[in-house]
Ligand SMILES: Nc1ncnc2c1ncn2[C@@H]1O[C@H](COP(=O)(O)OP(=O)(O)O)[C@@H](O)[C@H]1O
């Protein structure tokens with residue numbers, strides 16, 4: 001079954017094309033800087049062991065134009081992988097917020113689109129773009145089924161004591177104020193891979209997703225029981241540009257004593273904080289370089305980032321009442337051996353002991369980087385949100 005997966009962000013669009021149930025994609029790509037100067041597309045076709053890469057840079061005004069260019073790359077020229085748009089059987093969309101209505105993938109109907117729209121105010125940076133991509137894909141691939149896979153779905157198993165905030169009841173009932181959690185597709189995928197690796201019933205796992213957005217999940221026997229992002233994708237860990245946990249008193253203080261507006265506060269905590277705010281860049285590679293040169297802000301940014309992860313490991317070990325494995329994933333988790341080492345340093349009380357050589361030698365795939373005595377396994381598992389979305393579409397439609 002030909003399935004195209006679209007993972008859309010505010011200014012980018014990642015895609016992969018699968019012939020399900022085969023896990024290896026036929027092609028994948030990235031449209032970056034949509035609507036801003038310097039737009040470009042990188043498209044890679046995989047044939048056997050060979051890769052054919054096409055790169056284009058020309059202004060792309062919106063996600064519609066981006067998707068049309070993707071369609072052209074899929075269907076035209078030497079490296080075409082389909083003959084016409086009708087060859088696509090399904091388009092799987094990452095949708096960030098599904099509220100309490102979706103605990104699994106959904107075939108997109110007018111009613112589902114209304115639900116996604118109702119949640120715009122809860123995920124203003126993500127849901128509007130996700131819906132836009134659905135509408136463009138409906139026009140571009142009129143015969144295909146459209147399927148939504150929600151970031152929030154995997155976290156719908158979190159119990160009330162973890163998902164409710166200690167504020168009066170009607171804020172939950174009337175305003176939907178609760179923990180939703182995000183990156184669920186990634187936490188689900190890597191925790192399932194970890195469970196296969198451990199081959200253990202009743203497993204207790206902590207998954208640590210460190211991309212531009214960062215979050216952790218406590219996963220008991222395959223079910224999410226707590227997660228570090230909450231009502232929106234702002235709480236919990238220190239991220240590329242987001243602060244993570246902050247005392248709400250700071251907000252009251254900045255409004256009352258420094259005259260901040262709501263939009264200034266939103267920009268501050270969503271776009272000017274995290275690694276960028278403390279260390280001068282949102283990109284972990286830059287921060288590591290600056291820290292190695294001795295720049296104080298960058299050193300502090302690394303310390304805050306690792307410390308917060310460690311704190312969540314401790315709290316999740318407590319709520320799980322035990323621990324079989326911790327899993328590092330996404331851009332930083334998969335690539336940054338120094339960050340993995342900082343997080344795992346002095347966690348032996350919890351039975352977490354890293355093998356420094358194995359950590360340093362890691363180059364890809366699923367691997368254990370703990371010592372043979374370590375009670376808890378330390379795993380690195382590359383996430384694959386696009387494949388997980390294709391897999392969920394395939395299961396829904398097959
Ligand atoms: N080799 C590397 N070493 C350290 N950090 C890396 C490396 N490669 C990528 N990263 C970091 O991964 C982050 C992006 O992760 P990614 O999972 O691609 O994010 P997203 O999907 O949220 O855009 C960036 O902070 C980037 O610096």
Ligand SMILES: CC(=O)OP(=O)(O)O
Nearest residue numbers: 096182183212213233
């Ligand atoms: C929900 C979220 O934070 O997503 P991303 O990491 O893609 O920004």
Ligand SMILES: [Mg+2]
Nearest residue numbers: 211212213330
């Ligand atoms: Mg990501």
